[in-house]
Amino acid sequence: MRTQQNSFKDSEIHPLNSLDEWEEAVLQRYPDPDSIAKDRSADQYRNYETPERDTVREFYRLNHTYQTYDFVQEKRAAYLQFNKKEMPVWEAFDFLNQLVDDSDPDTDLDQFQHLLQTSEAIRADGHPDWMVLTGLMHDMGKVLCLFGEPQWAVVGDTFPVGCAYSDKIVYPEFFRNNPDFNNPVYQTPTGVYEPGCGLRNVHMSWGHDEYMYQMMKDYLPEQGLYMLRYHSFYAWHREGAYSELLDGHDREMLRWVKLFNPYDLYSKCPVPPDWKQLRSYYEDLVAKYLPATLKF
Numbered sequence: 001m002r003t004q005q006n007s008f009k010d011s012e013i014h015p016l017n018s019l020d021e022w023e024e025a026v027l028q029r030y031p032d033p034d035s036i037a038k039d040r041s042a043d044q045y046r047n048y049e050t051p052e053r054d055t056v057r058e059f060y061r062l063n064h065t066y067q068t069y070d071f072v073q074e075k076r077a078a079y080l081q082f083n084k085k086e087m088p089v090w091e092a093f094d095f096l097n098q099l100v101d102d103s104d105p106d107t108d109l110d111q112f113q114h115l116l117q118t119s120e121a122i123r124a125d126g127h128p129d130w131m132v133l134t135g136l137m138h139d140m141g142k143v144l145c146l147f148g149e150p151q152w153a154v155v156g157d158t159f160p161v162g163c164a165y166s167d168k169i170v171y172p173e174f175f176r177n178n179p180d181f182n183n184p185v186y187q188t189p190t191g192v193y194e195p196g197c198g199l200r201n202v203h204m205s206w207g208h209d210e211y212m213y214q215m216m217k218d219y220l221p222e223q224g225l226y227m228l229r230y231h232s233f234y235a236w237h238r239e240g241a242y243s244e245l246l247d248g249h250d251r252e253m254l255r256w257v258k259l260f261n262p263y264d265l266y267s268k269c270p271v272p273p274d275w276k277q278l279r280s281y282y283e284d285l286v287a288k289y290l291p292a293t294l295k296f
């Protein structure tokens with residue numbers, strides 16, 4: 001069967017120079033309030049004033065055009081069997097690190113560094129060890145790119161499919177190109193879902209968040225699972241949209257998703273943590289919660 005993915009042109013698969021370009025755009029949208037307050041972030045200010053690069057705009061155009069309800073079902077069927085690859089956790093980090101930034105290999109940290117900086121910032125603030133592990137694992141799902149998925153089906157702000165799009169999602173105008181936009185069943189506020197059904201019953205646009213949640217769901221506490229599953233759902237955790245879909249449990253978990261987000265966005269530091277010193281702590285942490293191998 002010819003999959004939808006195979007019919008994409010190369011420019012429709014990789015509009016960004018690297019996956020980090022999306023995260024930089026998110027950082028421009030939600031700059032670090034501490035850095036602003038302390039006026040330590042002249043660079044961030046400058047970025048914030050700079051219009052987003054066309055590559056980012058194009059990335060969102062593709063994401064909003066092609067992330068349909070049916071596309072999400074197709075990807076869930078393809079990936080949630082976890083029959084693609086099996087690796088020890090530490091090998092999986094090496095695998096993830098094959099994702100390199102072609103445009104600027106010297107200045108960007110590799111994927112593992114982002115994960116380690118996130119987890120170290122969480123640890124430094126004294127949070128529970130499962131949250132440190134959540135930080136370490138949260139972007140592992142980006143390996144979807146290495147399985148041939150287009151960038152817009154791996155990263156990007158996530159949003160519910162099967163119901164109306166919130167105008168709180170960045171570049172909402174691009175949803176007009178999405179075939180679901182013309183399906184009246186999908187365009188009421190709750191669409192195919194029951195009001196107040198809870199996010200666990202809602203299908204989100206496909207990407208690294210849902211994939212990682214599904215991979216980790218037997219191993220981390222509920223709060224950590226919400227962090228994994230919804231960390232890119234900015235329209236919810238930053239903008240307060242989609243209240244008609246939420247239940248009490250979502251509202252309770254929101255504070256954990258909000259607690260996690262600054263560690264994801266603001267933990268980049270120019271001096272990488274010393275892995276040699278940290279290694280044994282993380283080996284113990286991984287062994288405490290995770291099985292010997294992970295199934296992808």
Ligand SMILES: [Fe+2]
Binds near residue numbers: 138208231232
């Ligand atoms: Fe992420």
Ligand SMILES: [Fe+2]
Binds near residue numbers: 114138139264
């Ligand atoms: Fe991240």
